Amino acid sequence: MRDSTNADYYGASNWTDLYYQYSPTYNVDASISGGSDRANFRFFSGLTKNANTADATSFTRYNGSFYINVAPVKWMMVSSMLSYTRQERERNRNVRDRLAEQRYIPDLTNPLTPNKELYGTYLKEFDKDYATGATDDNTNNLINGYLAISANPFERLNYTGRIGFDYNEGIRDVFWPRTLLEGNNFVSNYFGYNQRLVLTNSLSYDLEIGDAGKLILKGGQNFVSDVYKYDYAYANNTPNDFIKINVVEGDPNKAEYLIPRGFLVNYFPGKMQSKLVSFFGNAVYTHNEMLKLSAVVSREGSSNMQADNRWFTNYSGGIEYDFQDMIINSNTLSSLLATASYGHIGKLLNDDRFNAGPAYRVDLGFTDEPTLGSYSGIGGLSRPYSTGWVGYGIPWAYTNQLNIGLRFGLLEDRLRIGIDGYRKADKDMLMPVPVAAEWGYTGAYKNGLEVNNTGIDITLAAQILPQGANRLGWLFTGNFNYNKNELSALPDGLANVEIGNTRLEIGKPIDAFWILKNNGIYNSDGEVPQNPSTNTPITYKGVPLKAGDPRWVDVNGDYTINDDDKVLEGSYMPKMSGGFGSSLTYNDFSLDFQFYYALKRNALNQYAASRLDFINTEVNNNINSVKEITFWERKQDLSEYPVYNPWSAVVPYRQDQDLFLENASYLKLRSLSIGYDLSRNGTRTAFRKCLLYVTGTNLLTLSPFKGDDPELVNYNGIYNGYGLVNPQSLILGVRVNF
Amino acid sequence: MKNYLYRWSIAIVALYSITFVSSCNKQLDTASTRQASEDQHWTKFEDARAGLLGMYGLFRAALSDNNAYWILGELRGGDFQAVSRPDLKAVIDGNLNASFPLITEATNWRRYYTIINASNLFIERVGECLVDPRYTESYYKLDIAQARAIRAFAYYMLVRTWGDVPLVTSTGEGNFENFPRTNQSAVLGFAKNELIEVATRLPYQYSTVDPDLVYPPNYYGKGADEWKNTLLGRLSAYAILAHIAALEGDYINAAVYSQFILDNAPKAQLTTVSTSELVSDLFLFSTSDVSWNQFVGFNFIYERGESTTSGHIEQLALANTTAFPMSKQLPDIYVNKDSIAVLFPRSNGNDQRFGFNPLNGLPTEAYFENFSSAIPVFKKIRQVDGGSGDGTFAKYNSSIVFTRLEEITLLNAEALAVLGRGEEAIQKLNTMRSNRGISGLNYSADLDLITEIFAERRRELLGEGWRWFDLVRYNKLKRNNPAFNDLIDKGGIYWPIAQDVINRNPGIQQNNYWK
Known part of the structure; x- marks a missing residue:
């Protein structure tokens, strides 16, 4: 803190009273249905409110859907569905999120104070009931529906057709008053929609082959059209906090048509479109209900691919064999089914910018100003230097996957086990490869990335004690998944690629951390090894190491610690994961619990790194030095880390070292539920079932992880401590069936 | 009834079949609206303009x-000190191999090569726009001349920072060959030839009525008053040539080129500016006529929504003062009082940029505010929120000014002094001094004129990204500082090359001094 006389930081640290609060959640559903076999309908509506205990965040969802099925003639059924959903979100009041949207970093020397009164005045600025309060409305409207026809005009011939549409719009309205940003207010509006149209037609024909064989042939077509529109506008400093919108001239014939008044508006329109066409043929042969053979071939064309590589042929086939007849005499084995399948499936690109080869984009911005698009007020275009070169001749990426499975039951199926093994090879994937900086590009998109995933999934269900009157029933279920990934090829036959802080190396997992090995601390200058040929101490990228610096391992022995001394270690995706649980019953009582786990999983603790590297974190005025109110929370004991010289030019607490590599394996109790059935199978009450229950979720976590919750690690394995907590919840409920 | 339903169903099936047929290959030709595709580009007037x-x-x-312009040019060995940021301190102290992200990013030359690649591409392709009748031959010639001048300027910036750099003069689209570093004299030779060739093809001013019809009037739809000297004109090319010559130690040409600019300045509406214009309008590209003087510079026009937080000295140097209520309490960098005293010695009298009023003893606040506090605020360049901002909304609009007439005059004086034409040099210097309210120097044989000229550059160009490069030229001339001689001899005057650049191209070796 720069000014220790600042009175804001005296007083009780009781902000948690306002930040963490009990919050109710609820869910109400109702449905009505009616009609006859030839014409029926169903109406469904629901209301769900989900809330987090932290920062008054919540999510409300209203939903209504209507289904009608009509059979105008006996051999044809027309069915339709129309559904509407509205979602409203109360977002958090994080400073970081707000500043990121405002694109403005205020002076960060005085963070929010941990005192309830002062924090309360900050929260008040978000109060919508104030005339000058903040607005932060986030709404989604989803409408989807379909009209489907299924016709069976002749025996053995089936036609199905379907038109479906999906419309999803998102609206975000934001106004943050002057009081929240150094006397500057901010207004923004986002309107975007996703619109999808799906057209499917297929015809199938059933054939009998011999006495026991049955063949179904099916062919058809599928068409998907997507439009994604996103318009965003923002402005700073409206004339005052009462003026939250810019009223513009709406008459296109007038000179000032749509010209902002009173303040400068930054407007970013955007639109993406894509289309996907496919034709498919499918054959399924079953023999005596024991053997099932299936094959699918389809040809797909995507508008996101370049014209000469637009189409791709997918194929897959499978076999399934039921050994029911062979084991009929076995005492222990009660069922046995084996499956195998192989598929060759194309992967879609979800960005439309690859379909034209080399192109020109707006790329005049820089690190803090990515949206700058003009020079002297005139739009400028260039090659996409920041995003990377895109050439011609980009083929489809595809997946080859082999699955083999075995399912069997023992002891009259009281013990059921399923084992599935798979090997999945994702080939020819597109990735940006670094090229010489002298071409200006951050990289060039090239295909040829190949990743193999091998794994096994085991599921188990055991009825240890069968249910019965006055007896304890115990059903145990569990599953276990093991997955191993390996990078098997890179574009252009490269053996390894380094992009920023990640390194991809053939034969290594793709989710490994690329880090220095830390071996403690140099307590005196004399401990620092000297390079015998020059008599100079070992350096970190040219800066000599001194007392108080970390003892990083010089892997290649060249007396310089640099990227060549970094090793690939750990993985952020768990090698093993799964869950297990039990259902115990005794007369009308029931007890259910579910655990889940992830093992052999690592995380890089950015939270600890940036806290310890306070010298660099605090003096920088950027988004990473923002302190949220949760800054005052102790998420981790930092005293166990070595005490380095924080001013050292080698940045001793850099994140890319194994000092911050953590074991993020965990075992969690997802839910624990106790119930009592009042109805006794409908004999005691008017209902068929009337269950009273208490359910607790997220009650227990076992983990060696040092931060607050191993599940709050980002998708890329970085734990930054900014995640909103996963709340514990307690639900009291009644479930009634008529 | 049944018959009717039957026909109705047939109709639906038929409708489906029609849509089935229509969804053919043509549907898949959906061009991205977020980029201009290669086959449609370079066909229009607007494509040339956008390029x-x-x-x-x-x-x-x-x-x-x-803020690379200042990180690379102003801080190292300069007058600014870091308040608390260790990364800035490392730059100021010349510890350029320290591992701070700022240094890693500032030493990466990729962004300069985007300019070079874009220029190469423009030179190769813009001729295709001639199919558009609006894109005339005169546009074409002028655009090519600018592209070549921009490319040459980028090479000058690269060489003065890193020494030997790869010389890339074609687009090499898609093959991305690895080039080795080219000797800096060859790179500068290329830049010089290009500039000499194109200088005469560039106009003194854009969009003026040209009686010879060589240059297009109303260039790209903007009047001369709107363009001002935004684009590189003839004198801009000569200014870059003068600096290339000075960098090479070729002071004969430096004198010739800078003299040409001084002689022809009125043709490009270049003037020297008063101290009050210097600290108010000069760096703001707006309707003010003072901004004509940014004759090699890059602007951020407020009215066009180009206000930014980075890319300005203000982001580093501005902070709250009694006259300007910014919320940022302390700047990132500042000039301490001792340095200010060295820069503006009392013996110079009442310098308008900084001095003490003899009547009341108060400091003049053209360059600095809060002089009485431990950390004075450097406010010479302060263009906040379109120039009218009171400091609460810290988005800046000051242009990056590479050179202006004062800078060229001082370069001319430097060249003349080196060439032994001291009396002419001192005349130029004294004009600059009197513009700022300090008395002239008298010519005498034992006056260290070169030191005086560099001292004036240090005062006049403070915060304009020149200090380090001036120190290099000064010490190359003087060679009286053993530590600096060592830097010059071992290549330490150049910046290290970012590891990322070396990783990407095995042909690039780190500068010897930084190995």
């Missing part, structure tokens, strides 16, 4: 990213 402004925009981005 041209693109090069300028990329140049601005290269100088603005991480």
Whole structure:
């Protein structure tokens, strides 16, 4: 803190009273249905409110859907569905999120104070009931529906057709008053929609082959059209906090048509479109209900691919064999089914910018100003230097996957086990490869990335004690998944690629951390090894190491610690994961619990790194030095880390070292539920079932992880401590069936 | 009834079949609306314009990213000190191999090569726009001349920072060959030839009525008053040539080129500016006529929504003062009082940029505010929120000014002094001094004129990204500082090359001094 006389930081640290609060959640559903076999309908509506205990965040969802099925003639059924959903979100009041949207970093020397009164005045600025309060409305409207026809005009011939549409719009309205940003207010509006149209037609024909064989042939077509529109506008400093919108001239014939008044508006329109066409043929042969053979071939064309590589042929086939007849005499084995399948499936690109080869984009911005698009007020275009070169001749990426499975039951199926093994090879994937900086590009998109995933999934269900009157029933279920990934090829036959802080190396997992090995601390200058040929101490990228610096391992022995001394270690995706649980019953009582786990999983603790590297974190005025109110929370004991010289030019607490590599394996109790059935199978009450229950979720976590919750690690394995907590919840409920 | 339903169903099936047929290959030709595709580009007047402004925009981005223009030019060995940021301190102390992200990013020359690649591409392709009758031959010639001048300027910036750099003069689209570093004299030779060739093809001013019909009037739809000297004109090319010559130690040509600019300044509406214009309007590109003087510079026009936080000295140097209520309490860098005293010695009298009023003893606040506090605020360049901002909304609009007439005059004086034409040099210097309210020097044989000229550059150009490069030229001339001689001899005057650049191209070796 720069000014220790600042009175804001005296007083009780009781902000948690306002930040963490009990919050109710609820869910109400109702449905009505009616009609006859030839014409029926169903109406469904629901209301769900989900809330987090932290920062008054919540999510409300209203939903209504209507289904009608009509059979105008006996051999044809027309069915339709129309559904509407509205979602409203109360977002958090994080400073970081707000500043990121405002694109403005205020002076960060005085963070929010941990005192309830002062924090309360900050929260008040978000109060919508104030005339000058903040607005932060986030709404989604989803409408989807379909009209489907299924016709069976002749025996053995089936036609199905379907038109479906999906419309999803998102609206975000934001106004943050002057009081929240150094006397500057901010207004923004986002309107975007996703619109999808799906057209499917297929015809199938059933054939009998011999006495026991049955063949179904099916062919058809599928068409998907997507439009994604996103318009965003923002402005700073409206004339005052009462003026939250810019009223513009709406008459296109007038000179000032749509010209902002009173303040400068930054407007970013955007639109993406894509289309996907496919034709498919499918054959399924079953023999005596024991053997099932299936094959699918389809040809797909995507508008996101370049014209000469637009189409791709997918194929897959499978076999399934039921050994029911062979084991009929076995005492222990009660069922046995084996499956195998192989598929060759194309992967879609979800960005439309690859379909034209080399192109020109707006790329005049820089690190803090990515949206700058003009020079002297005139739009400028260039090659996409920041995003990377895109050439011609980009083929489809595809997946080859082999699955083999075995399912069997023992002891009259009281013990059921399923084992599935798979090997999945994702080939020819597109990735940006670094090229010489002298071409200006951050990289060039090239295909040829190949990743193999091998794994096994085991599921188990055991009825240890069968249910019965006055007896304890115990059903145990569990599953276990093991997955191993390996990078098997890179574009252009490269053996390894380094992009920023990640390194991809053939034969290594793709989710490994690329880090220095830390071996403690140099307590005196004399401990620092000297390079015998020059008599100079070992350096970190040219800066000599001194007392108080970390003892990083010089892997290649060249007396310089640099990227060549970094090793690939750990993985952020768990090698093993799964869950297990039990259902115990005794007369009308029931007890259910579910655990889940992830093992052999690592995380890089950015939270600890940036806290310890306070010298660099605090003096920088950027988004990473923002302190949220949760800054005052102790998420981790930092005293166990070595005490380095924080001013050292080698940045001793850099994140890319194994000092911050953590074991993020965990075992969690997802839910624990106790119930009592009042109805006794409908004999005691008017209902068929009337269950009273208490359910607790997220009650227990076992983990060696040092931060607050191993599940709050980002998708890329970085734990930054900014995640909103996963709340514990307690639900009291009644479930009634008529 | 049944018959009717039957026909109705047939109709639906038929409708489906029609849509089935229509969804053919043609549907899949959906061009992206977010980019201009290669086959449609370079066919229109607007494509040429977008490409041209693109090069300028990329140049601005290269100088603005991480405030590189000041990190590379102003801080090292300069007058500014860091308040608390260790990364800035490392730069100021010349510890350029320290591992701070700022240094890693500022030493990466990729952004300069975006300018070079964009220029190469423009030179190769813009001729295709001639199919558009609006894109006339005169546009074409002028645009090519600018692209070549921009490319030459980018090479000058690269060489003065890193020494030997790869010389890339074609687009090499898609093959991305690895080039080795080219000797700096060859790179500068290329830049010089290009500039000499194109200088005469560039106009003194854009969009003026040209009686010879060589230059297009109303260039790209903007009047002369709107363009001012945004684009590189003839004198801009000579200014870059003068600096290339000075960098090479070729002071004969430096004198010739700078003299040409001084002689022809009125043709490009170049003037020297008063101290009050210097600290108010000069760096703001707006309707003010003072901004004509940014004759090699890059602007951020407020009215066009180009206000930014980085890319300006203000982001580093501005802070709250009694006259200007910014919320930022302390700046990132400042000039301490001792340095200010060295820069503006009392013996110079009442310098308008900084001095003490003899009547009341108060400091003049043209360059600095809060002089009485431990950390004075450098406010010479303060263009906040379109120039009218009171400091609460810290978005800046000051242009990055590479050179202005004062800078060229002092360069001319430097060249003349080196060439032994001291009396002419002192005349130029004294004009500059009197413009700022300090008395002239008298010529005498034992006056260290070169030191005086560099001292004036240090005062006049403070905060304009020149200090380090001036120190290099000064010490190359003087060679009286053993530590600096060592830097010059071992190549320590150049910046290290970012590891990322070396990783990407095995042909690039780190500068020897930084190995």
